[in-house]
Amino acid sequence: MDSLEPSLYTVKAVFILDNDGNRLLSKYYDPELYPSMKEQKNFEMNVFNKTHKADNEIAFLEGMTIVYKSSIDLFFYVVGSAQENELMLMSVLNCLFESLSQILRKNVERRCLLDNMEGVFLVVDEIIDGGVILESDPQQVLQKVNYRLMSEPAYGFVLFDYITGNVEGETVKSQLLRMKTHYLNKAWPRFCSRPKSRSNGPF
């Protein structure tokens, strides 16, 4: 029978897709699994097509066990071998999701994730290293990443950036809009999960 070779290499791949199945982030840890970019994207598309309609938590595709979770317009996937302990994969997925949810202040949606992409890269790097589970406790991950939300800097800081010409290309309008959304963010966190549009304010 196919018994498991005892090894720390648990995770074969991890990826985050948007609600069209486009890759936002993906890491493949087993060089033999889908070595080319084309194969990887095919696999991701196949997985997305089979999973995005039903929120079923777990699937078995192309000989891999896949655990997944969705949030608004994001899909998180952790892939392991067919014989892998499903609960180990789940603990990785949960840790990933919880950690991201905390650094994104519960706004686990595409826009917010993309705005804080560096934080996302760092979180994934702290959870899995080359396929080995490095950490599975979200609190530990946050502590290690020590990441401040991108939209954190205070008013004055943004203004300073603006004055020194750091935010090239941004119009005054968009800057002010951004400041406004910071404030909205802080004041009414629930608001931010809704699509922001111009009709929200006087600008």
Next chain:
Amino acid sequence: MIKKFDKKDEESGSGSNPFQHLEKSAVLQEARIFNETPINPRRCLHILTKIIYLLNQGEHFGTTEATEAFFAMTRLFQSNDQTLRRMCYLTIKEMANISEDVIIVTSSLTKDMTGKEDVYRGPAIRALCRITDTTMLQAIERYMKQAIVDKVPSVSSSALVSSLHMVKMSYDVVKRWVNEAQEAASSDNIMVQYHALGLLYHLRKNDRLAVTKMLNKFTKSGLKSPFAYCMLIRIASKLLDETDGGHDSPLFDFIESCLRNKNEMVVYEAASAIVHMPNCTARELAPAVSVLQLFCSSPKAALRYAAVRTLNKVAMKHPSAVTACNLDLENLITDSNRSIATLAITTLLKTGSESSVDRLMKQISSFVSEISDEFKVVVVQAISALCQKYPRKHSVMMNFLSNMLRDDGGFEYKRAIVDCIISIIEDNPESKETGLAHLCEFIEDCEHTVLATKILHLLGKEGPRTPQPSKYIRFIFNRVVLESEAVRAAAVSALAKFGAQNDDLLPSVLVLMQRCMMDSDDEVRDRATFYMNVLQQKQKALNAAYIFNGLSVSIPGLEKSLHQYTLEPTEKPFDMKSVPLATTPITEHKTEIASVATSKLPEKLAPSRQDIYQEQLAAISEFQGLGPLFKSSEQVQLTEAETEYVVRCIKHTFARHMVFQFDCTNTLNDQLLQKVVVQMEPSESYEVIQYIPAANLPYSQPGSCYTLVRLPDDDPTAVSCTFSCTMKYLVKDCDPNTGEPDDDGYDDEYVLEDLEVTVADHIQKVLKPNFGAAWDEVGDEFEKEETFALASVRTLDEAVGNIISFLGMQPCERSDKVPENKNSHVLFLAGVFRGGHDVLVRARLALADGVTMQVTVRSDEETVVDVILASVG
């Protein structure tokens, strides 16, 4: 560019992607600001993110541009912004393979790894190890050792995991850190514990004794980390498997005790380990099954899935152990996760009674279109197993399968269905016609060449023997008209078989053959011409030899022999008998292992076991000139398990000689054996010609020595012989740790068990797909018949098994399976005797008080017939 998408952002709100229209060249252009002073952390951070994002999207970076960006990035180490520094580490890791001279950052990383900022240290270690090679590793070895035992968990974990990654590259260096890893294993931090255990196991996995010690230590002291527990369970079950440890061993007790762990992950791992153990009794399975049963009602889908997947595995071997869970499984068949539902149903199909089959099949057909191909294969396999269990249900199954065959699906899925239908046909003669009809319909519209040829081959084999062979001709000939070359060629071969077996069809087959001879493909034309000419002779023997029972030689062997033949210019025609025969693979029992586990690796045409031996033996100069290897036996144990030395023997038969290969293992770590030979004393007129010793036999490294024996020429009937064997060798005591031997040694010997050579060693199995034709081909010139009474045998099954293993011949026409409730049976056996003589045996068995057997033997050589009859008697 940036301006553009920022504007667009505003327009479309949250829907757009700030990275969507990134262009590599623009980003690299931006990366120039890395060189500006003072460094602007926020802007630099954003650019690094863009670079990593692009790499992640699969954008290709050329070596020059990557190197340029990488070097610019190294300047950012001057900034003290934490996130920026962390992103630098990530960039280093991402670019390690595409940029040149990445080692330039070694000193910066070494500084960070040993510095005061704990946040930097772990990630710096991981980045550093990513760019380090074996020679540089020695330079940082001191730091790595310190880091492994560092009291900051993230530092220790990072060092341990990085060491594990580097074991592949520099095993010898990492091996030296084993004491540090040992110390880390007793850390309080759960992840450090887990990583240390993983590294320790990886370093010691080839040393069974060390693994055992490690297991003992940790199972006694207990661990905190659930991950580490899972790892321990896996190591323990692997060790149990390798040592054939009984289930009363402390390792098994440990695994069983984990069933009571408070973490579900550990409980599941333990249950799964028990279920996967070979030869588990129902009583040992029971606790594992009952925890899985509990998991079936968990609110977590992953846990339900895990439980039912594992129960499904149990049901394959021990259906009765799972019946207790039937109620829980019934609840899962409507689970919204179709994977869980499918697994639940297929498990029930294995455990349920015959009466529930119809209901379950109906349930499953309601959603079979929604599930993935992988699970459809699982369903098909469940059906296949069911057909073996309840042969009477074959019509329901056949209908279901034919419906599935019509649906869309990938190759694996279709192949599973076709295999399943074929196995039903072979098991139930009454389902043959419906099955063949379904398959005929399928090949009318089949895109998979492999399946079409497989079905055509089956039609050729079974079709002519059905009551109405003519109705298959149309389907076969359609293939000749419509399909690709490979399918057309297979169709021609199938047609020929109809022509050879059915005289009334022969004229029409010849007409069709004539048409095939005008085919555009060489292979198709060649086959048609060949068959046409054979068929026109209207000779049964020719038909049998060239149409029904093709070549029985090993294909790699044939290739090698032909190549050899072309190298040596000779007048002699090529002799088919010099080619080693194909060994029929030891028929494994239908592998029902769910493809949930199958790997996707393409199957390679592996050389058979015998081809490997042939090559190994040919490499030994003493054995040249023995001719082709005729047969290699299975391994025979010549020592008891758990003794000082383990010796196994493989008997290689050649035309006039036998070579005994002794695979010896020395299990004493304080001894080195030299000049090892196995001395053999034959009981008959066999003559030992030469011993080829194994020069050195160090601890736990297997070695082989050989003994060459000449078979008696004057008495061809002397086929069986007993050899008493003694292993002789020179012992040198050595240091158990270093393996350094003393200078002096002394001679010693070790008595092994006797080795038997029997008639089976002289006969190679050959499958004759059409036994009747082969029987006629050999003819009755040297036919002999005798009747025996097998007093000690009680059932026909037992008798059949005994005869097959005694003669070592291949049962044909599935005659090794005795139908139930019959009291007579005919067994057909085929083989080739040493020297290349075909032997066929027909044994009629009748059951009355004991079994009576009438054996008829045919061969093209009289002595062979005598040998067989003499040895049976």
